[in-house]
Amino acid sequence: MSKTLGEVARTARVQARLTQVDVAERIGLATEVYGRLERGLMLPSVPTLWRLCLTLRIPADHLLGFAVESPPQWALTPPAEQDDAEVRRLMRSVRKLKASHVRTLSLMVAVLRREA
Missing domain, CATH: 1.20.5 (Single alpha-helices involved in coiled-coils or other helix-helix interfaces)
Incomplete structure (x- = not known):
């Protein structure tokens, strides 16, 4: 999920003609932390996710990878057994x-x- 979020965030940021510094400042993260988020090395907290959605003008379901035609592989994993x-x-x-x-x-x- 973190890889998907990072890729979508990077694409949306580039389309919005923003730098990583711009986005990091607007959502209240250090630039290095935001860079890790875009590289798929971490997931944001819920408040940070909300600010990221507002800044990039992108719905959370799209940012999390739920708005795609075929769901990501991790979403297809069967639920844990007893x-x-x-x-x-x-x-x-x-x-x-x-x-x-x-x-x-x-x-x-x-x-x-x-x-x-």
């Missing part, structure tokens, strides 16, 4: 472990994978 909830719970527990315990758990997982 097993994902169990994995998320497991990961929350693992994050609370000490580093030595995480290493031990990692070794156990490696052994289980070999047996599978």
Whole structure:
């Protein structure tokens, strides 16, 4: 999504005959930060997205890539399965472990994978 937003923002900025400095000043970002946004390296906050839409005079659905004939590949990814909830719970527990315990758990997982 960040790549799509960056490409659309760059195209709209060029069509509006604005520089990155112009847009960055108008939406309240440092020029370097706006440059990262255009390169697809980050997504803006919702308030910044709103200011970007107003500055570039472009609807948010177009800027986010939702106004295209064929949706982007990431939008076609099927929703997460129920097993994902169990994995998320497991990961929350693992994050609370000490580093030595995480290493031990990692070794156990490696052994289980070999047996599978």
